[in-house]
Amino acid sequence: MTEPGPDEVMDRLVQVSFTVMALLSRAAAAHDLSLTQLRALAILRDRTPKMAELADYLGLDRSSVTGLIDRAVKRGLVRREASDDDGRAVRVDLTAQAHRLAGELGAEIAELLAPLTRDLTPAERNRLGVLLGRMLP
Amino acid sequence: MTEPGPDEVMDRLVQVSFTVMALLSRAAAAHDLSLTQLRALAILRDRTPKMAELADYLGLDRSSVTGLIDRAVKRGLVRREASDDDGRAVRVDLTAQAHRLAGELGAEIAELLAPLTRDLTPAERNRLGVLLGRMLP
DNA sequence: TATTGTTATACTCTATAACTATA
DNA sequence: TATAGTTATAGAGTATAACAATA
Numbered sequence: 001m002t003e004p005g006p007d008e009v010m011d012r013l014v015q016v017s018f019t020v021m022a023l024l025s026r027a028a029a030a031h032d033l034s035l036t037q038l039r040a041l042a043i044l045r046d047r048t049p050k051m052a053e054l055a056d057y058l059g060l061d062r063s064s065v066t067g068l069i070d071r072a073v074k075r076g077l078v079r080r081e082a083s084d085d086d087g088r089a090v091r092v093d094l095t096a097q098a099h100r101l102a103g104e105l106g107a108e109i110a111e112l113l114a115p116l117t118r119d120l121t122p123a124e125r126n127r128l129g130v131l132l133g134r135m136l137p
Numbered sequence: 138m139t140e141p142g143p144d145e146v147m148d149r150l151v152q153v154s155f156t157v158m159a160l161l162s163r164a165a166a167a168h169d170l171s172l173t174q175l176r177a178l179a180i181l182r183d184r185t186p187k188m189a190e191l192a193d194y195l196g197l198d199r200s201s202v203t204g205l206i207d208r209a210v211k212r213g214l215v216r217r218e219a220s221d222d223d224g225r226a227v228r229v230d231l232t233a234q235a236h237r238l239a240g241e242l243g244a245e246i247a248e249l250l251a252p253l254t255r256d257l258t259p260a261e262r263n264r265l266g267v268l269l270g271r272m273l274p
Numbered sequence: 275t276a277t278t279g280t281t282a283t284a285c286t287c288t289a290t291a292a293c294t295a296t297a
Numbered sequence: 298t299a300t301a302g303t304t305a306t307a308g309a310g311t312a313t314a315a316c317a318a319t320a
Contacts, residue, residue: 004266010250012269013157018176019273020154022196034309039155051279059159064311066280071309088278088319113147116272128268129141131261132149135253136156171286188302201288203303208286225296225301 016116023112027105036060036068041077041102044094050083051090077101153253160249164242173197173205178214178239181231187220188227214238 004012021035028038036058043049043057055065069092072078077098083089094102117125141149158172165175173195180186180194192202206229209215214235220226231239254262 004263004270006262007247009254009262009266009269010247012266012273013153013250013253014161014246016150016269016272017154017157020150021158024151036310052277060310061312062279063281063313067310083278086278086320090279109151110144110147113150116150117146119271120268124268124271125143125146126141127264129146129149131257131265131268132146132153133141134256134261135153136149173287189300197287198289199302200290200304204287207303220301223297223301225294227302 019116020113023116024109027109027112030108031101031105033105037072037077038105040068040072041094041098041105044078044092045099045102048081048091048093050086051092054092072098156253157250160253161246164246164249167245168238168242170242174209174214175242177205177209178231178235178242181215181229182236182239185218185228185230187223188229191229209235 024038025035028035033041039058040054043054047053047057049057051065051069052062054069055062058065058068060068069078069080073080076095079093079095081091081093083091117128120128161175162172165172170178176195177191180191184190184194186194188202188206189199191206192199195202195205197205206215206217210217213232216230216232218228218230220228254265257265
């Protein structure tokens with residue numbers, strides 16, 4: 001049978017990851033969003049972080065997030081709001097339109113990714129989920 | 138125990154994929170390479186494709202690859218060579234320096250990714266590899 | 275003084291459209 | 298005519314350095 005060595009496992013993980021990213025990019029592009037904007041959308045679905053916190057979530061410099069949010073504001077996806085506790089800070093909040101868009105995107109992404117596990121049985125899909133869960137913090 | 142539903146499995150797959158991409162980006166950045174340049178390097182390790190073929194591998198427009206290869210040439214990573222069979226075509230060839238770099242990067246990436254499966258037993262790692270293999274074409 | 279966010283600047287990545295040289 | 302590659306152009310994404318406002 002297929003007996004993957006340790007490096008082979010990592011190779012496959014990288015291959016699958018690139019495939020996933022390509023599919024996510026395609027889903028985002030269908031709504032004229034970049035992968036980064038898609039990530040921001042996902043993060044902001046259940047958070048209203050300050051700019052610096054959002055930068056941390058995304059692993060980007062604050063100055064990069066300024067431009068990202070500038071463009072998102074221009075498209076009506078987010079609002080900048082003053083922070084109550086800190087006069088310097090700015091909170092980022094998703095608009096209702098963006099919440100709807102995020103919902104649609106979630107469904108579309110689920111559909112796009114589904115074929116990936118097409119050849120796995122439900123039990124195997126389950127085992128995959130468990131193993132992946134053990135790889136996350 | 139952890140019984141992931143179908144959407145949960147996909148969520149974890151996306152999470153792990155983002156983690157993998159972040160680690161790959163970090164490995165590339167340590168050598169002042171972008172993720173795209175890293176991909177190109179990996180592809181060119183065992184191929185000498187024409188520009189159009191490389192564009193296909195990368196899923197990019199030909200014009201994008203022109204710039205990518207321009208920058209790689211400037212850094213001494215690749216050479217452009219005339220194609221024997223087609224006077225219009227250009228073959229892209231990795232330099233010896235780039236081959237060495239690719240080797241180093243491979244080892245560094247293996248080290249960076251290893252912690253991901255730290256909590257899996259060898260048998261589990263194996264099963265993960267098999268499942269991932271079934272998700273690839 | 276330190277932190278938050280922005281601006282200015284520069285580079286990479288990417289696509290579209292127009293062009294050239296060859297087929 | 299069609300294809301391979303480049304150029305010109307435009308916009309997104311990203312980081313570094315310098316800055317203003319607030320803590």
